[in-house]
Amino acid sequence: xxxxxxxxxxxxxxxxxxxxxxxxxxxxxxxxxxxxxxxxxxxxxxxxxxxxxxxxxxxxxxxxxxxxxxxxxxxxxxxxxxxxxxxxxxxxxxxxxxxxxxxxxxxxxxxxxxxxxxxxxxxxxxxxxxxxxxxxxxxxxxxxxxxxxxxxxxxxxxxxxxxxxxxxxxxxxxxxxxxxxxxxxxxxxxxxxxxxxxxxxxxxxxxxxxxxxxxxxxxxxxxxxxxxxxxxxxxxxxxxxxxxxxxxxxxxxxxxxxxxxxxxxxxxxxxxxxxxxxxxxxxxxxxxxxxxxxxxxxxxxxxxxxxxxxxxxxxxxxxxxxxxxxxxxxxxxxxxxxxxxxxxxxxxxxxxxxxxxxxxxxxxxxxxxxxxxxxxxxxxxxxxxxxxxxxxxxxxxxxxxxxxxxxxxxxxxxxxxxxxxxxxxxxxxxxxxxxxxx
Amino acid sequence: xxxxxxxxxxxxxxxxxxxxxxxxxxxxxxxxxxxxxxxxxxxxxxxxxxxxxxxxxxxxxxxxxxxxxxxxxxxxxxxxxxxxxxxxxxxxxxxxxxxxxxxxxxxxxxxxxxxxxxxxxxxxxxxxxxxxxxxxxxxxxxxxxxxxxxxxxxxxxxxxxxxxxxxxxxxxxxxxx
Numbered sequence: 001x002x003x004x005x006x007x008x009x010x011x012x013x014x015x016x017x018x019x020x021x022x023x024x025x026x027x028x029x030x031x032x033x034x035x036x037x038x039x040x041x042x043x044x045x046x047x048x049x050x051x052x053x054x055x056x057x058x059x060x061x062x063x064x065x066x067x068x069x070x071x072x073x074x075x076x077x078x079x080x081x082x083x084x085x086x087x088x089x090x091x092x093x094x095x096x097x098x099x100x101x102x103x104x105x106x107x108x109x110x111x112x113x114x115x116x117x118x119x120x121x122x123x124x125x126x127x128x129x130x131x132x133x134x135x136x137x138x139x140x141x142x143x144x145x146x147x148x149x150x151x152x153x154x155x156x157x158x159x160x161x162x163x164x165x166x167x168x169x170x171x172x173x174x175x176x177x178x179x180x181x182x183x184x185x186x187x188x189x190x191x192x193x194x195x196x197x198x199x200x201x202x203x204x205x206x207x208x209x210x211x212x213x214x215x216x217x218x219x220x221x222x223x224x225x226x227x228x229x230x231x232x233x234x235x236x237x238x239x240x241x242x243x244x245x246x247x248x249x250x251x252x253x254x255x256x257x258x259x260x261x262x263x264x265x266x267x268x269x270x271x272x273x274x275x276x277x278x279x280x281x282x283x284x285x286x287x288x289x290x291x292x293x294x295x296x297x298x299x300x301x302x303x304x305x306x307x308x309x310x311x312x313x314x315x316x317x318x319x320x321x322x323x324x325x326x327x328x329x330x331x332x333x334x335x336x337x338x339x340x341x342x343x344x345x346x347x348x349x350x351x352x353x354x355x356x357x358x359x360x361x362x363x364x365x366x367x368x369x370x371x372x373x374x375x376x377x378x379x380x381x382x383x384x385x386x387x388x389x390x391x392x393x394x395x396x397x398x399x400x401x402x403x404x405x406x407x408x409x410x411x412x413x414x415x416x417x418x419x420x421x422x423x424x425x426x427x428x429x430x431x432x433x434x435x436x437x438x
Numbered sequence: 439x440x441x442x443x444x445x446x447x448x449x450x451x452x453x454x455x456x457x458x459x460x461x462x463x464x465x466x467x468x469x470x471x472x473x474x475x476x477x478x479x480x481x482x483x484x485x486x487x488x489x490x491x492x493x494x495x496x497x498x499x500x501x502x503x504x505x506x507x508x509x510x511x512x513x514x515x516x517x518x519x520x521x522x523x524x525x526x527x528x529x530x531x532x533x534x535x536x537x538x539x540x541x542x543x544x545x546x547x548x549x550x551x552x553x554x555x556x557x558x559x560x561x562x563x564x565x566x567x568x569x570x571x572x573x574x575x576x577x578x579x580x581x582x583x584x585x586x587x588x589x590x591x592x593x594x595x596x597x598x599x600x601x602x603x604x605x606x607x608x609x610x611x612x613x614x615x
Contacts, residue, residue, distance in 0.1 A: 058472045060487055061488070320468055
């Protein structure tokens, strides 16, 4: 493969200057880190453009058209504008926290990319065995930045945004973590690379085993990122700009970067856990099996980016379709629907795995192939598992619908239905009614 | 006796709510517009994007649109067609036209005759309501309201057009990109 010669060439060149350990554990990771950071920053710039274009197209508009062909240089113009703006600090703001909050947001969003498996082999920076836990823990720190920013701004709008953000975090972080457990039962590991290889070894996406888990994760992920329709912390029509009302210039752009990077993080976790990560049918047989290792990595990388962009488009799509939820509706969805649904999902996943294990060997049925790399099922096992997953989805929906049926009375619609006229005494009218002359 | 009659949801509506049919409908609509904008085909109106890129592409105004006034000239001799009859000033409901005539001596068939010709024509576009009654009144098709719509100026005085501006047209910057 002539195209990938430079990689081997650089490796040989580095080995002349450094020891093998140094090259493997310091130099190459450093190159990976620089690449990922620049790619994510590039994505932020691209997302700025894409979001405006997608929103424009969905409203039959054109979007930015004046800077460069089809307005493609608009992010650069925006960046220059933001860098040259005044860095404004409100009077009596908590200066240090005000300074630090954007950096916490950016750091929390970018650190997570360490464990995201963009592809096999050299396309992942660090494959740590608690990868998923690391992602959940670090990405939650991003919310701390919003709370600090809102608190330190000395502005009522910012404070309200921060309050909403903290309440939202409490509601949705739980559902997000719990919804992943069902998928982890199949993968039997927390390492993100191993989750992908468990899916590729089974040649199936966990989405088909865990439709409910995927839905809950997606909704709570969008809520976690403060994206519309859950963008209550920065609701521009209610709170000016929410937690970043008082931020301007570069610090504001850091929040912007953090938001879009966090979007990629949640999408990457969704892709890794539920959509098979970099696994795609026939890629392994066509490349790696024939000896083209680097081509295999690159194609897997492209597959991953393709799946990622599908989820990211979903973000834009939902944003420009749905109006913002009211605050009580947001809490309602979080506490009454998503958290119970994810708890039920854990139960149904456990039961269905137990059923499939019990079926193994019953009347000559063979459902489980191996337990080495995750739960590898045979064709029968897969069928049973998919059916059980769909049944679980339906059962959860019906159960929660039944439970929440009465509690939806908080909803005004039901109250309005039951309004009765109070029996007001019909006294004499102050002005006597003039008898109409017939 | 309920104050507001809210119909109870029927079974089919409950099912629709359960499967979030409304959400999916909304998503379908936005996707349809997105694809329509990219392919340039919208099933509703036949075009995907409604934006008019104004300074670049000038809009087509309606055929009966009344815009900036103009004093037409004889295309051969380049003399004004205006005979200073003052009919336009009389027709104008806003009283924004001033026709200032001039008497000159002309020789007609060997005799000296006085003739009234146009000296100055003042048209106040800030007061004009573009009713085109002056255009209707003009016997020689001299005064005409054109399709040009860019009338903004930097001062109030700029709205008052003199004869030269009316004949030559006002200079405006035409942005092409």
